[in-house]
Amino acid sequence: MATSATSRRNALSLDGLNFFLADVRDGLGPYLAIYLLAVHKWDPGSIGLVMTLAGLAALLTQTPAGALIDKTRHKRAVVVVAALLVTASCVVLPFITSFGLVAATQALGAIAGSVFAPAIAAISLGITGPKAFTRRTGRNETYNHAGNAFAALLAGGFAYLFGPVAVFYLMAAMALASVLAVSCVSADAIDHDVARGLEAHHQHEHEQPSGFKVLLSNRALLVFAVCCALFHLANAAMLPLVSQKLSQIDLSMATPLTSACIVAAQLVMVPAALLVGARADQWGRKPLLLAGFLILPIRGVLYTFSNDPYWLVGVQLLDGIGAGLFGALFPLVVKDLTHGTGRFNVSLGALTTAFGLGAALSNGLAGFVVQAAGYSAAFLTLAGVAAAAFLLLLTAMPETLRNDTEQEAAPCPTPA
Structure with a gap:
């Protein structure tokens, strides 16, 4: 059994891992676009194609990463x-400047990044066991959002002082810091059977990960996958649409206000994640999920009320509640639905692919509606998709919280 000092070190190491990997998990994203446009004068089509290829590489490798x-x-x-x-x-x-090399490096980074989410979930579950996994997941998401806000602030400051290229070195430094953090996790503290959703010290090693089998035979998991895809189909395009509207209203303020949206929403996600960690085992998963899903259609409708920049930024803060609750609850629900199968992480990867596909289609859908009928119509369309996700979750998704009192589980230590 791990000593209290070892347990505390593991908890702090997981905190650090989530903090430093926060920005690394999401990739360079808009920073890459700004760099290629401002420094190398690439055309928007080429930039979009590089980012699309990286996104597709990440989507295709999510499920294999979970299986690994x-x-x-x-x-x-x-x-x-x-x-x-x-x-x-x-x-x-x-x-490097050529399209082929830039595309290859970003695809490689996206493929590598696809292992972070299932690896963090697995290490956390393997250390804490199922009983303490809820609180640990809440802490994971708390440090993830804090790390995102911290990285966004540093990226903005470094880019202002040293140019867009500074962002790449910042991300590289955070990735190396995550190596140090995960190296401090005790290897002996991870129960690899529990980490994949089996009982402790499970002996049936012939059971190999098979995400497709789990997805096709587990109705609740399929329903949840559709809910996740619809949630991200509605959510992913909302911030880009807000940024476009801000650009039309006041181009000089668009970038600072968009950055403010991102940082403030991440900070709002911190208490949302803490709430999940503290109450999801008492209140259940579904009430909190419903609250997170309900915020999204409300947010889409509120965007149409005013074009005032500060109104738009204020409404965007609601994303911190919806995405914060969803992000913390997502691994918990997958853990509940795959308990005892040994296929927790491959299912986690498969569902990540589902909502990644929804997110990938979101901007295309929104752009089509904007071109045909304007921004208000696009926001209302996304709100309609979000309402459908909420209704599906309400009517077809069961409560997944199960009684784990009969299982042995190590406590999730809270550092002094």
């Missing part, structure tokens, strides 16, 4: 290798 994490007993090493690959994909960017 389910199977391997070297989860820490997988995180280290992935972080080093992301670091390499960042630091080489200032030295």
Whole structure:
């Protein structure tokens, strides 16, 4: 049994891992677009194609990444290798200019990044056990959002002082810091059977990860996958639409206000994640999920009330509630639905692919509606999709919280 000092070190290491990987998990995103446009004078079409290829690479590897994490007993090493690959994909960017090389490095970084979410979930579950996993997940998301806000503030400051290229070195530094954090996690503290959703010290090693089997035979998991896809189909395009409206209203203020939206929403997500960690085992998953899903259609409708920049920014803060609740509850629901199967992480990867596909289609749908009928129509369309997701969750999704009192589980230590 781990000593209290070891348990405290593991808890702090997981905190650090989530904090430093926060920005790394999401990739360079808009920072890459700004760099290629401002420094190398790429056309928007080429920039969009590079980002699309990276997004597709991430989508295609989510499920295999989950299967790898389910199977391997070297989860820490997988995180280290992935972080080093992301670091390499960042630091080489200032030295390459061709479309092929930039696309290859970003696809490599996206593929490597696809292992982070299932690896963090698996290591957390393997250390805490199912009983304490809720509180640990709440802490994971809390540090993730804090890390995102911290990285966004540093990225803005460094880009202002040193130019867009500074963002790449910042991300590389955070990736290397995550290597140090995961290296401090005790390898002996991870129960690899529990980490993949089996009972402790499970002996049926012939059960291999098979996400497709779980998805096709588990009705509740399928329903949840559709809910996730619809949620992100509605959510992903809302901030870009707000940014476009801000640009039309006051171009000089568009970038600062968009950055303010991102940082403030991340800070709002912190108490939302803490709420999940503290109450999801008492109140159940579904009430909190419904609250998170209900915020989204309300937000879409509120955007149509005014074109005032500060109104738009204020409404965007509601994203911190909806996305904060969803992000913290997502691994908990998948854990509940796959308990005892040994396929927790491959299912986590498959559902991540589902909502990633929804997010990928979101901007296309919104752009089509904007072109045909304007911004208000686009916001209302996304609100309609969000309402459909809420109704499906309300009527077809069961409560997934199960009684784990009969299981042995290590406590999730809280550092003094």
